[in-house]
Amino acid sequence: MKGEAWLFTATALFFGVTTAVYAWLSQEPAGSAALCVSFVMSSLVAAYLWRQYRRGGERPEDRGEAEVREADGRRLYFPARSYFPVLAAAGSALIGLGVVQGLWLCLIGFGVLLPGVLGFAFQNLDRPDTA
Structure with missing residues (x-):
């Protein structure tokens, strides 16, 4: 650090x-x-x-x-397969397009981004050594 x-x-x-x-x-x-x-x-x-x-x-x-x-072993754990980065990227792209195209697309983007961010935050709760 x-x-x-x-x-x-x-x-x-x-x-x-x-x-x-x-x-x-x-x-x-x-x-x-x-x-x-x-x-x-x-x-x-x-x-x-x-x-x-x-x-x-x-x-x-x-x-x-x-x-x-x-x-430290805790910092070296990465999930084998996760679809949350794809959701977060798609949601961010839709929000960016929604700023240009219209509010409806921006709202859809937030709806796609929210599960991606929550999935990033909570995907490792079943592993006690990563908390």
């Missing part, structure tokens, strides 16, 4: 400096607002990653001399 936290911290600092310079040199509020939102979003991700690093400590991925066998 430490490497990812440093990466997003550097990204947030970059967007912060770029926002300040852009707002000072240009008179365009849209670009300044977009850069400011990018700064806030990368700062939130960096704060979350630093918090997780402090909570969980160092992972094997954070050390250069770590062995593959040191990995």
Whole structure:
């Protein structure tokens, strides 16, 4: 987590400096607002990653001399076959098309997306080691 936290911290600092310079040199509020939102979003991700690093400590991925066998088994489980990614992708595509074509298609997209997201969240409840 430490490497990812440093990466997003550097990204947030970059967007912060770029926002300040852009707002000072240009008179365009849209670009300044977009850069400011990018700064806030990368700062939130960096704060979350630093918090997780402090909570969980160092992972094997954070050390250069770590062995593959040191990995935590819970993080390595992936379901063999799942249709929930297809549902989530189809629902997202229908929502995107619904924004352009009409509200009815957007509502259908939300109806398709909801089972996909819920399936992602609850597909491993029968495995006690993945909770």
